[in-house]
Amino acid sequence: MYQSFNPKINVETPFLFFTGKGGVGKTSVACATAVSLADQGKKVLLVSTDPASNLQDVFEMELTNDPVSVPSVDNLFALNIDPEESARIYREKTVGPYRGKLPDSVVATMEEQLSGACTVEIAAFDEFSHLLSDESILNTYDHVVFDTAPTGHTLRLLELPTAWNGFLEESTHGASCLGPLSGLGDKKRAYAEAVQSLSDQEKTTLVLVSRPDQSSLIEANRASSELRDIGIQNQMLIVNGLLQTYQPDDEVSTAFYMRQRNALKVMPDELKEVETFMLPYVSYSLTGIGNLRQWVSDDPLLESALNESSIDTEKIQLPKLNSIIDDFSSKGTRVIFTMGKGGVGKTSIASSIAVGLSEKGHKVHLTTTDPAANLAYMFHDEGTMKENLSISSIDPTEEVEKYKQEVLSTVGKEQDEEGLAYLKEDLESPCTEEIAMFQAFAEVVERSDDEIVVIDTAPTGHTLLLLDSTEAYHKEMSRSTGEVPTSVKKLLPRLRNPKETGVVIVTLAEATPVLEASRLQEDLGRAQIVPTWWVINQSLYATGTTDPVLKGRAVSEKQWIRKVNEKLSHQCALIPWMHEEKIGYNNLKEMINA
Known part of the structure; x- marks a missing residue:
């Protein structure tokens, strides 16, 4: 159907960007590509710009902001741009020179200004743009491979050069939520060079990674279009995890194969114009250097047969999704989150929980804070929905405009002409979107006074940013608007109250999603939020398949x-891989008892 992706043949530019919907395998593909290029004698730097990076899981080693050599792979170096660490370094670099020279109160104000989400974004981008614009990088490495974040974050990251350049050029007051702008003036040239590198077809290739399923192909098409609009024209598509053959006597194998092929038949027409390659679905885990090498080799499916005598035959029995719904219904839980790594099925689980509670007679509101929201896709058959279930999504564009108008209509009335000009300028900062989204998040949780609110949250990094920022945004709103909404004041206590809030961590039965979910649980613990349930989703083990490749994975x-x-x-449910994607109210009802 498609030619196999072979880094030896298909990689032609020094910069490679891997992007796509969360969970499509960007990290695995990026790592396998980097290993293959290094094995050819090329000197390669592999970089993660994802706040929820799992490079360390794939290579089974710790990574920092500085390049480190990857053991057992000559010529390969890797680093992880940690946004929080970058922000700390950036903050100290900006504020440090003024310590002892300006009053402590002024220095404290500067630190406060540099404590917001914008500083995290711009600090990470500082390092990102450095890698793109520094000639010494090109002189040192033959290839720089970027394992980027899930699509929404990637688009924001790649759009930053234009956004920040415009913001810096239009700013005249020397201060904003970013703090003193004098420390950023020398960055304009680096940003301009970064934009130029991204748009240069001789330097940069954008690699769109997608699973052979409808939702991730639609997301890849959206990313392709939006990135083309900001000047990134040199693109290729890798369809990852394509099952090569199927067993006619195995229903799971047949359904798995046909579901993938049917999704590819209805691929968006624009995406069909992009040069396309594939990587096969394999039975082995895509961690460890050996497996990565084999995956992009000439014979990726070559492996030893399963040793049936060594297989653990003890059957694992776990509750189904209906047990979670019964639990929340009987306890009277008012706010329910689904959380986890991108691509594990949070939207499906959140939607099924909402449908199940609705079927029990509860009034339910289902919403999403995911910038790549697809609830509309899940409920295209709204005519079959019950009256006691409503759905919505928090739209960034609408919320930003609403927030700007709110600030200007309250605080703006008290300003003179110069003060109003400064306020309008401050509202053009990119972190206005974060503040606006947070306020909308607080408002939707407030609905739990009258109905159960089920929230399909964004991929892990964004979710934690949203939750960890509660107290920071509490201060920010007070500074910007002069008052803090009641919904914001009540939010954190509500999230920490297990009698009101239930957190469902969703994962797959694979190394990276489980390790990522474990880290999420630890971070939630530090925020004094304890998960109620775990869900292991899309399990091949739970299907009983006999297909050799699928059984190996099972x-x-x-x-x-x-x-x-x-x-x-404490409580765990197991959900089998479904023969068909559960889309629509009635189909989601079937998923509850699967």
Whole structure:
């Protein structure tokens, strides 16, 4: 159907960007590409700009902001741009020179101005633009491979050069939510060079990674179009995880194969114009150097047969999704989150929980804070929905405009001409979007006074940013608007109250999603939020498949199912891989008892 992706043949530019919907395998593809290029004798730097990076899981090593050599792969170096660490360094670089020279109160104000989300964004981008614009990088490395964040974050990251350049050029007061702008003036040239590198077809290739399923192909098409609009024309598509053959006597194998092929038949026409390659679905885990090498080799499916005598035959029995719904219904839980790594099925689980509670007679509101929201896709058959279930999404564009008007109509009335000009300028900062989204998030949680609110949250990094920022935004709103809405004041206590709030961590029975979910649980613990349930979704183990490739993957799932059930969760449900994607109210009802 498609030619296999081979880095030896298909990579022609020094800069490679891997992007796509969360969970499509960007990190695996980026790592396998980097290893293959290094094995050819090329000197390669592999970079993650994802706040929820899992490079360290794939290579089984710790990474920092500085390049480190990857053991057992000559010529390969890797680094992880940690946004929080970058922000700390950036903040100190900006404020440090003024310590002892300006009053402590002034220095404290500067630090306060540099404590927001914008500083995290701009600090990470400082390092990102450095890698694109520094000639010494090109002189040192033959290739720089970027394992980028899920699509929404990637688009924001790649749009930053234009956004920040415009913001810096239009700013005249020397201060904003970014703090003193004098420290940023020398960055304009680097940003301009970064934009130029991104748009240069001789330097940069954008690699769109997608699973062979409808939702991720639609997302890849959206990313392709938006990135083309900001000047990134040199693109290729990799369809990742394509099952090569199927067993006619195995219903799961047949359905798996046909579902993938049917999704590819209805791929958006614009995406069909992009040069397309594929990588096969394999039975082995895509961690460790050996497996990565084999995956992009001439014979990726070559492996030893399953040793049936060594397979653990003890059957694992776990509750289904209906147990979670019964639990929340009986306890009277008012706010329910689904959280986890991108691509694990949070939207499907959130939608099914909402439908299940609605079927029990509860009044339910289902919403999303995910910038790549697809609830509309999940409920295209709204005619079959019950009256006691409503759905919405928090739209960034609408919320930003609403927030700007709110600030200007309150604080703006008290300003003179110069003060009003400064206020309008401050509202053009990119972090206005974060503040606006947070306020909208607080308002939708407030609805739980009258109905159960089920929230399909964004991928892990964004979710934690949203939750961890509660107290910071509490201060920011007070500074910007002069008052803090009641919904914001009540939010954090409500999130921390297990009698009101239930958190469902969703994962797959694979190394990276489980390790990522484990880190999420630890971070939630530091925020004094304790998950109620874990869900292991899309399990091949739970289907009983006999297909050799699918069974190989199913056998490897058991260790991760046990880890979640015995070590990580208090309560755990297991959901099998479905023969068809559950779209629409009635189909989601079927998923509840699967």
